[in-house]
Amino acid sequence: MDFAFAEHHDLLRKTVRDFARAEVAPHARAWDHEERFPHEIVPKLAALGLLGIRIPEELGGAGMDTVSYAICVEEIARVDGSLALTVASHNGLGTGHILAFGSDELKRRYLPKAASGEQLAAWALTEPGSGSDSAGLRTTARREGGDWILNGTKMFITQGSVGGFCVVLARTNPEVARHKGITAFVVDHGTPGFTASKHLEKLGCRSSDTVELTLEDVRIPDSQRVGEVDHGFTDTMRILDRGRVSIAAMALGLGNGALEMALAYAKDRKQFQKPIADFQAIQWMLADMKTQLDAASLLTYRAAWLADQGRPYSQEASMAKLFASEAASRACNRSLQIHGGYGYTREFAVERHLRDAKICEIGEGTSEVQRIIIAKHLLTR
Numbered sequence: 001m002d003f004a005f006a007e008h009h010d011l012l013r014k015t016v017r018d019f020a021r022a023e024v025a026p027h028a029r030a031w032d033h034e035e036r037f038p039h040e041i042v043p044k045l046a047a048l049g050l051l052g053i054r055i056p057e058e059l060g061g062a063g064m065d066t067v068s069y070a071i072c073v074e075e076i077a078r079v080d081g082s083l084a085l086t087v088a089s090h091n092g093l094g095t096g097h098i099l100a101f102g103s104d105e106l107k108r109r110y111l112p113k114a115a116s117g118e119q120l121a122a123w124a125l126t127e128p129g130s131g132s133d134s135a136g137l138r139t140t141a142r143r144e145g146g147d148w149i150l151n152g153t154k155m156f157i158t159q160g161s162v163g164g165f166c167v168v169l170a171r172t173n174p175e176v177a178r179h180k181g182i183t184a185f186v187v188d189h190g191t192p193g194f195t196a197s198k199h200l201e202k203l204g205c206r207s208s209d210t211v212e213l214t215l216e217d218v219r220i221p222d223s224q225r226v227g228e229v230d231h232g233f234t235d236t237m238r239i240l241d242r243g244r245v246s247i248a249a250m251a252l253g254l255g256n257g258a259l260e261m262a263l264a265y266a267k268d269r270k271q272f273q274k275p276i277a278d279f280q281a282i283q284w285m286l287a288d289m290k291t292q293l294d295a296a297s298l299l300t301y302r303a304a305w306l307a308d309q310g311r312p313y314s315q316e317a318s319m320a321k322l323f324a325s326e327a328a329s330r331a332c333n334r335s336l337q338i339h340g341g342y343g344y345t346r347e348f349a350v351e352r353h354l355r356d357a358k359i360c361e362i363g364e365g366t367s368e369v370q371r372i373i374i375a376k377h378l379l380t381r
């Protein structure tokens, strides 16, 4: 591997870190407490290019690479997991699917609005009965003349109610093997028959919008189809590869944020007439956190770099997500331990980081699913 951050990557990291500290950190606790999607931050994210990270400049985006995408998500997650999840999913899933597989017409129609923040993107694969077994989805799309009629229910959809459009995966051919008969479509918010439930109450990432979506005889023209008919599942696997890099980056940010808090607290808090940082038990926890998060960082940026080189990175993305998400949960848990009883209160952000980090072990494929993917690569190579 030949990866090193370029000067523009370092500059981007500093810019996003400064932005997150100034504009996000002061409000993250309140947004979480109120379980409110922070609409007011959307124009500021757009102004920095954070809503069109990989969208080409001619379509209004920032035209950045996957390493930059990971940097942006990591730096926001240092202070707010909810907003990092919004940025990761908007860029990687909803707009990412149109960018990678949409027609020129769809790209021109949706990507400039996504990059400017006029419309946030959602992406709907999961259903009440199909999560890990995503090829088992039951939403259908049936052809009627030049249109498609969609019916079904989607579960846990990020930006499902605040988004302007949603890429929906639906079964178009029940006659073939399950993963071979699925197609993607873009559905505009407000299309008759397309409704969002109320915001789901969650353990963490509480200011990120998560809803159930219902599609009842939703009629859309064939021009809203993303990619080839019956090719949606294969395309989805490619979308999830890059998405997993961003979830690994989100985990890294949350873990490193928790480490920073632990360091500051351990130097400040005194027991037995000395800072708790002087105790070896605390030092070992800090050392383990740093070592595991640095290993996670190497895995994450290797996968991002491979993606940018156009080289295979599916296994590497799964390894990065698996390791980084579990390292982040451990780091947040240890940081809370270092904070003692105060860490257990809402006065300190570490409890929010611990709650937010858990989703990284579940979303875009659970840790168990990542192990299945890694093993499959090992056994078939």
Ligand SMILES: Cc1cc2nc3c(=O)[nH]c(=O)nc-3n(C[C@H](O)[C@H](O)[C@H](O)COP(=O)(O)OP(=O)(O)OC[C@H]3O[C@@H](n4cnc5c(N)ncnc54)[C@H](O)[C@@H]3O)c2cc1C
Pocket: 089, 122, 123, 124, 125, 126, 130, 131, 132, 133, 155, 156, 157, 158, 159, 202, 205, 210, 359, 362, 363, 364, 365, 366, 367, 368, 369
């Ligand atoms: C906050 C949040 C945001 C989300 N955002 C989106 C979104 O925007 N779009 C979207 O489409 N989805 C989204 N999801 C859905 C997410 O991707 C799924 O929750 C996840 O893939 C797991 O599916 P499930 O919840 O149905 O769990 P299940 O698949 O039912 O899994 C339950 C348990 O069984 C284990 N398991 C399942 N199969 C196996 C197996 N073969 N071997 C071993 N263990 C197994 C799992 O690892 C897990 O521990 C979101 C979820 C959450 C919570």
